[in-house]
Amino acid sequence: MRRAKTDIPSRIVVEGPIGVGKTALALRLARSLDYEAVQERARDNPFLERFHRSRRRYALPLQLFFLVQRTEQLSRLRQENLFRAGSVADYMLEKDDLFARVNLDEDEYRLYRQVYAKLAVPMPPPDLVVYLQAPAGVLLQRIRGRGRGFETDPDAGYLEQLVDAYTNFFHTYAAAPLLVINVAQINFSDSDEDYKMLLEQVVRARPGRHFFNPLPFVGEQR
Numbered sequence: 001m002r003r004a005k006t007d008i009p010s011r012i013v014v015e016g017p018i019g020v021g022k023t024a025l026a027l028r029l030a031r032s033l034d035y036e037a038v039q040e041r042a043r044d045n046p047f048l049e050r051f052h053r054s055r056r057r058y059a060l061p062l063q064l065f066f067l068v069q070r071t072e073q074l075s076r077l078r079q080e081n082l083f084r085a086g087s088v089a090d091y092m093l094e095k096d097d098l099f100a101r102v103n104l105d106e107d108e109y110r111l112y113r114q115v116y117a118k119l120a121v122p123m124p125p126p127d128l129v130v131y132l133q134a135p136a137g138v139l140l141q142r143i144r145g146r147g148r149g150f151e152t153d154p155d156a157g158y159l160e161q162l163v164d165a166y167t168n169f170f171h172t173y174a175a176a177p178l179l180v181i182n183v184a185q186i187n188f189s190d191s192d193e194d195y196k197m198l199l200e201q202v203v204r205a206r207p208g209r210h211f212f213n214p215l216p217f218v219g220e221q222r
Helices: 022-033 046-053 055-079 094-103 105-120 136-146 157-173 192-203
Strands: 010-017 036-038 088-089 127-133 178-182 211-213
Touching: 010 022, 022 088, 022 094, 022 178, 022 192, 036 055, 046 055, 055 094, 055 157, 094 105, 094 157, 136 157, 157 211, 192 211
Parallel strands: 010 088, 010 127, 036 088, 127 178, 178 211
Antiparallel strands: none
């Protein structure tokens, strides 16, 4: 029996490291639930390509631009009461600090935190966080496969750092119901069967921490 619309989480966030497929999944969930899609506009950051060429040199301007961009977007959405109508976002503001800890040195991070304290807007916790996880090797293959110019030769060591940072963050995360999904062998963009199973998990989400580890069908090519 299908649950009433009011029983379905109204504010959903899909998170995970680079290349894990969070944006594609967030867009598909938004279409299925008839929710607003809230997308991070990473390609608008003028420092992104330069950061991939020289991480140490451009880490601070990259992080500050993202911080301003994300806080402005979330503040506007909150003023418009968008979250009450239902939304699926492909990022949460907390990820900004997560990346800053990986990318910045001690002095830069201290400066970043001062700016963060001035800009960050208080946000209600999500009704559900969907955390996608996969090993760095899988992320490396997927990033190369999507062929986004400056991403074609990602740093495996950097991906390992990000995977560890996400793992540590969500190990203690308790601000909202959490659905942890291992997507190492699953692609929710390409497989309707996998996606239907996931959608059912989202629709009947309940408080606490839960794990969903679907296995690929025998004989199916991934």
